[in-house]
Amino acid sequence: MQNSIFRRGFRMSRSNILHKALIPTLLCLLALVVVACGGEPEVSQSQNKAPAPADKQVLRYPIGSTDFGSLDPxxxxxxxxxxxMQTFYTGLVTYKEDHTVVDQMAASHSISADGLTYTFMLKPDLKFSDGTPLTANDVAYSLNRVLSADTKSPVASTLDPIKDWEKMATGKIKTLIGDSLIVKDDHTIAIVLSHPAAYFLQTFSSSASMVVNKNLIEKYGNKWTDHLQEGAGAGPFKVQSYSHDKGLILVPNPYYYGPKPKLEKLELLRSGSTDTAYRSYLAGQLDYAQVPSVNVPSVRKRPDYNHAVELHITYLNMNYLAKPFDTIKIRQAFALATNKDLIAENVMHGAMLPTNHLVPEGMPGYNKNLTGPAGVASTKGDPVKAKQLLQEGMQEAGYASIKQLPPITFTYFANDSDVSNLAAVLSQQWQSVLGITVKLNVISADVLIEQETNTAGNSGPLQFWFMGISNFADPQGWLSFNFGRGASFNVTNYGQNKSSDAATQQAVQDELQKADVNLNPQERMQQYNDAEQKLVNDVSWLPLYQSETHHLANPKLQLPGPDLELVAPDDWSKVYFAQ
Incomplete structure (x- = not known):
């Protein structure tokens, strides 16, 4: 995984900044890897080789230059x-690499006819990794804890379809247990929603729904994650040791309810930058490493190289409450002055896929017929159209010349040269095509996240900035979650502004809301397709490219899919070293 800041979903790469981002909220493990452009995933490792001896079953995996932010779901x-966390916690359901949601701790589940009640039957004899029983009460406790105002969870909104979640998260009520979290017996829990949500199981397979050991939290309080080895979760592995300086060592969980891992040890090691980890892999010190984008062209023919398209979009944000971006045609001018093909090929070294989409390729709801703003289909932009739109937009907004435009500042964070180069190339394109000088402002990732949160509902602190998103495989997580009325991540203030287009934007939000509760899958996707095109026309985001993951893996390492980025709990039994 590449080191980066991510907006939602834990499927980020651990290197190029923007490839993924540190999102102050949301879904873990759900930016799914998808089949590379119309074919099968390129996986050099097969699953038909005999395992090596037990003493060879040690997987060394790099986690980057810093410690984990938190190992509390x-x-x-x-x-x-x-x-x-996906290695030693599990939840009621989980995602598979084909985008389907399957029962995990649950033996089965049912949905009421009105779509409001989800009832889960747990598998028998579930245990935490210390051997203590795990029941429906532990599931209810874990969900209730995430939603509690005392926890101050940044991922609480993942569970927003649950009835009264907002009252719980804001402290208006103290518990949802007995309200929308109903424990019927040790093996049965019912979850009541406030409205039908066809996407609920997708969101429910996030990290926020992982089950934690209440005894550990009550014993150690806020320091409980320093004691994960005492039975924190019920996943295929258990924590053997955790060092903030060195990393996390995991071994098979003898109480795991599914197929047991063949690996004898999984070492998640502090490894330095992506470049450092890449060199460590080449030196035989690691078994897996992301490839820095600058090196991608030179490794494509290596037998240990693999890649896959990811559900991740890198994009630019323009604040509708900050002039001049309250004028749609000026937003469109910037979008069409951006040559995404040049960026993907030259700046990102051919390691990314240029796109005009908000919903990524490879998932339900992807609209092949979508065009860019003003009907321009090409990802190369349209300089002539961009200049025309800029003039029309300035006239509408009352700017007699470019000199009268408010100063424009583009804010980004950079922890590698690719992003710095990207910002420089973007500013050059806007200067060359539009004649507009954009000031570049570099800040740290954590400050950018804080400022982005504070920009919701305000004209600042951000005006124009850089971000990325990974999320679950349903358009709701890409459209309604970011642009819906009152959405937590509507940081661009779409529909929440006083521009002349606000009413039109609010009509799009109404369409999104109807799609969210529509249980007819075909109608629902058509509604999302229509809304996405309108959002693109309004340049709700300025998408740049869809990410690909590029990695090298020990040739003896057998994998169930194209990479290790998303492995369902039971599929860890398919990860091993061959003879």
Whole structure:
């Protein structure tokens, strides 16, 4: 995984900043890897080789230059945190690499005819990794804890379809147990929603729904994640040791209810930057490493190279409450002055896929017929159209010349040269095509996240900035979640402004809301398709590219899919070293 800041979903790469981002909220492990452009995933490792001896079953995996942000499912927001947690926690359901949601701790589930009540029957004899029983009461406790105002969970909104979640998260009520979290017996729990949500199981497979050991939290309080080895979760692995300086060591969980891992040890190691981890892999010190984008062209023919398209979009945000971006045609001018093909090929070294989409390719609801703003289909932009739109937009807004435009500042964070180069190239394109000088402002990732949160409902502190998103495989998580009325991540203030287009934007939000509760899958996707095109026309985001993951893996390492970025709990039994 590449080190980056991510907006939602824990499927971030651990390197190029923007490839993924540190999102102050949301879904873990759900930016799914998808089949590479119309074919099968390129996986060099097969699953038909005999395992090597037990002493060879040690997987060394890099986690980057810093410690985990948090290994508490209620608090974790970084991708690498989610990757680690999926090995030793589980939830009622989980995602598979084909985008389907399957029962995990649950033996089965049912949905009421009105779509409001989800009832889960747990598998028998579930245990935490210390051997203590795990029941429906532990499931209810874990969900209730995430939603509690005392926890201050940044991922609480993942569970927003649950009835009264907002009252709980804001402290208006103290518990949902007995309200919308109903424990019927030790093996049965019912979850009541406030409205039908066809996407609920997708969101429910996030890290926020992982089950934690109440005894550990009550014993150690806020320091409980320093004692994960005492039975924190019920996943395929258990924590053997955790060092903030060195990393996390995991071994098979003898009480795991599914197929047991063949790996004898999984070492998630502090590894330095992506470049450092890449060099460590080449030196035989690691078994897996992301490839820095600058090196992608030179490794494509290596037998240990693999890649796959990800559900991740890198994009630019323009604040509708900050002039001049309250004028749609000026937003469109910037979008069409941006040559995404040049950026993907030259700046990102051919390692990314240029796109005009808000919903990524490879998932339900992807609209092949979508065009860019003003009907321009090409991802190269349209300089002539951009200049025309800029002039029309300035006239509408009352700017007699470019000199009268308010100063424009583009804010970004950079922890590698690719992003710095990207910002420079973007500013050059806008200067060349539009004649507009954009000031570049570099800040740290954590400050950018804080400022983005504070921009919701305000004209600042951000005006124009850089971000990325990973999320679950349903358009709701890409459209309604970011642009819906009152949506937590509507940081661009779409529909929440006083521009002349606000009423039109609010009509799009109404359409999104109807799609969210529509249980007819075909109608629902058509509604999302229509709304996405309108959002693109309004340049709700300025998408740049869809990410691909590029990695090298020990040739003896057998994998169930294209990479290790998303492995369902039971599929860890398929990860091993061959003879």
């Amino acid at each position: 209620a608090l974790a927001t970084a991708n690498i945190d989610g990757f680690a």
